Amino acid sequence: MARIGNKKKQRFVKPIKVKKQSEVDHVTGEKIPKSFVFSRGKLPGPLKQLQMDLRKLMLPYTALNLKEKKRNNLKDYLNVAGPMGVTHFLMLSKTETAPYLRVARTPQGPTLTFKIQEYSLAVEIAQSQLRPRCPKDLFKNPPLIVLSGFGTGDQHLKLATIMFQNIFPAIDINTVKLSTCQRIVLLNYNKDTKLIDFRHYSIRLQPVGVTRRLRKFVQNHQVPDLRSLQDVSDFVTKAGYGSESEADDEAATVTLASDLGRVNQASTKSAVKLQEIGPRLTLQLIKVEEGLCSGGIIFNEYGGEKKQDNKSDKKKAQEVASSEDEDEDMNEDESEGQEVDDED
Structure with missing residues (x-):
C-alpha cells in the first residue's frame, strides 16, 4: 500500500486591503487639495x-x-x-x-x-x-x-x-x-x-443651561459619587467646576440642525468653544x-x-x-x- 505523505496545512491569511485615498471630494466633485x-x-x-x-x-x-x-x-x-x-x-x-x-x-x-x-x-x-x-x-x-x-x-x-x-x-x-x-x-x-x-x-x-457634572455623567455613563451629598437632587442643582455663565452668552450660542454626540441635541442651543x-x-x-x-x-x-x-x-x-x-x-x-x- 502506498504511503500518503503528510501535507502541511496551509493557513489562510486574509489579505490586507489598502484603502485607496479618494482623489475627488464626494460632496463637491472637486479635486481634493493635498x-x-x-x-x-x-x-x-x-x-x-x-x-x-x-x-x-x-x-x-x-x-x-x-x-x-x-x-x-x-x-x-x-x-x-x-x-x-x-x-x-x-x-x-x-x-x-x-x-x-x-x-x-x-x-x-x-x-x-x-x-x-x-x-x-x-x-x-x-x-x-x-x-x-x-x-x-x-x-x-x-x-x-x-x-x-x-x-x-x-x-x-x-x-x-x-x-x-x-x-x-x-x-x-x-x-x-x-x-x-x-x-x-x-x-x-x-x-x-x-x-x-x-x-x-x-x-x-456645550449645551446651554447644563452643568459640567451632568455633561460628564451623560458622556461617560459612569455612576457618580453621591456620598458627600444629602440628596440626589443636590447632584443636579449643584454647579460644576468652572463658570457656567460663559455658556449662557447669547453671542456665543448656536442652534444645532442635527444631533452631535450624546449631549448636544438637534434644535437645542449650544455654546461654541474655541481652544487653541x-x-x-x-x-x-x-x-x-x-x-x-x-x-x-x-x-x-x-x-x-x-x-x-x-x-x-x-x-x-x-x-x-x-x-x-x-x-x-x-x-x-x-x-x-x-x-x-x-x-x-
Missing part, C-alpha cells in the same frame, strides 16, 4: 518641531512622516507630487536673520514667501493651558478656514486669499456633517502692521512669485509693488490670479479626509 510640508536647508530644533506641527495641522491630506534627505531638491518633490496628487508645498527655511515659510501651488506656482516674525509651538500652547484638549479623532478631518482683513483690493493679498482658501478641501454647507467640523484655522491681516496672525483652534460645543491647539504664527508677506519658487516677481515688500506700466505685465499678473481663482468656490468650512500615503 500638501507636502518639508524644509529647504538645515533647520534648528525648534523649527523642526514647527515643521511637524504644520504637518499635523494639514492632516489628513498630507504626508505626516515624509522622509527628507540632504540630496533631495525641489525637483524630486515635484516628481513625486504629480502621481500622488499633491497640489501645494509648504517649505520652511532659515537664514541668519529670520525663518521663512513659502507656500506654493504645484506644478507652476505661484509662490508666496512669508517671513516668520514670531511663532509658538503646539507643545508650548498646551503647557500654557490648565486643561489642554486633544481628542483622538481631532485630526481625522481637515480644518475649517476663516480669513479676515484680506479684502483690501491689493493684488498680492488677493493671491494670498485664494492660496489659503484652496489649500484645504471645499465643503457643501447644506450636506456637511457637524461631527467633521472639529478644527478651525483663523488668519487675520492687520493693514497697519502688514502682519498676518495665524491661529489654530479646536471646536467644542497651535502652532501660532505671526507672518509677513514679503514676496509673490509667478512660478514655483521662480519666475517674475508680482510683489516685493522691500522693493514695493511691481509697477504694471506695461499692459502685458499687468495681464500676466491677472492671469496668475485667475488661474488660482478657478478653485475659489471653496468655503471657510472643510470636508472629511484621509491621510496621504507617506513617501520616502
